[in-house]
Amino acid sequence: ETGVTQSPTHLIKTRGQQVTLRCSSQSGHNTVSWYQQALGQGPQFIFQYYREEENGRGNFPPRFSGLQFPNYSSELNVNALELDDSALYLCASSFDQATAKNIQYFGAGTRLSVL
Amino acid sequence: GDSVTQMEGPVTLSEEAFLTINCTYTATGYPSLFWYVQYPGEGLQLLLKATKADDKGSNKGFEATYRKETTSFHLEKGSVQVSDSAVYFCALIHDNNDMRFGAGTRLTVKP
Numbered sequence: 001e002t003g004v005t006q007s008p009t010h011l012i013k014t015r016g017q018q019v020t021l022r023c024s025s026q027s028g029h030n031t032v033s034w035y036q037q038a039l040g041q042g043p044q045f046i047f048q049y050y051r052e053e054e055n056g057r058g059n060f061p062p063r064f065s066g067l068q069f070p071n072y073s074s075e076l077n078v079n080a081l082e083l084d085d086s087a088l089y090l091c092a093s094s095f096d097q098a099t100a101k102n103i104q105y106f107g108a109g110t111r112l113s114v115l
Numbered sequence: 116g117d118s119v120t121q122m123e124g125p126v127t128l129s130e131e132a133f134l135t136i137n138c139t140y141t142a143t144g145y146p147s148l149f150w151y152v153q154y155p156g157e158g159l160q161l162l163l164k165a166t167k168a169d170d171k172g173s174n175k176g177f178e179a180t181y182r183k184e185t186t187s188f189h190l191e192k193g194s195v196q197v198s199d200s201a202v203y204f205c206a207l208i209h210d211n212n213d214m215r216f217g218a219g220t221r222l223t224v225k226p
Contacts, residue, residue: 004158033212042119042204042216043159056212090158104214106151106158 004107023091121217138205
């Protein structure tokens with residue numbers, strides 16, 4: 001059983017650019033959630049994808065968007081990057097929607113630096 | 116909205132010391148509560164969980180009890196090891212998929 005994998009591991013961009021982060025979910029999982037973790041803070045929920053549809057969104061602007069593919073892998077896209085977007089982006093997968101019963105399994109994250 | 120507050124770190128202990136990391140929450144209804152651990156360079160790993168009042172979650176010597184009356188979910192371990200050094204996150208979730216995390220507490224255990 002493969003775990004959650006994210007790519008790339010590190011990324012450096014400049015303000016105004018666009019970025020795409022990728023996540024492969026754990027085998028058998030159909031739900032992917034994305035989180036932003038600023039330095040020294042806990043993760044903040046961006047959105048969740050369940051069977052290729054957005055299924056819940058946190059307090060993030062529309063320039064944060066996502067996709068989920070038929071194999072349940074997912075992308076997080078961020079447009080018009082701002083300095084405050086610098087953070088660790090975590091992907092988590094679960095079997096069905098994340099609840100107390102359906103545990104989320106996290107990847108190691110992508111460290112994004114915006115200069 | 117829902118929120119989680121953890122004791123500020125960092126926490127530094129000697130090996131075999133007793134550990135408590137405080138966690139309190141604010142939420143409507145009855146959320147489920149979690150502790151996650153993050154080792155350097157790794158993602159979050161579920162340590163334990165509790166889904167209703169008075170439930171006790173336990174794993175690897177760590178324990179936490181869901182206290183509805185004090186809205187708390189404190190993490191405890193009787194004897195810490197150097198390998199327990201990590202960042203610990205308290206979290207809650209309702210059925211709306213939005214998991215809320217505390218800011219994390221860094222634990223360093225010295226031999």
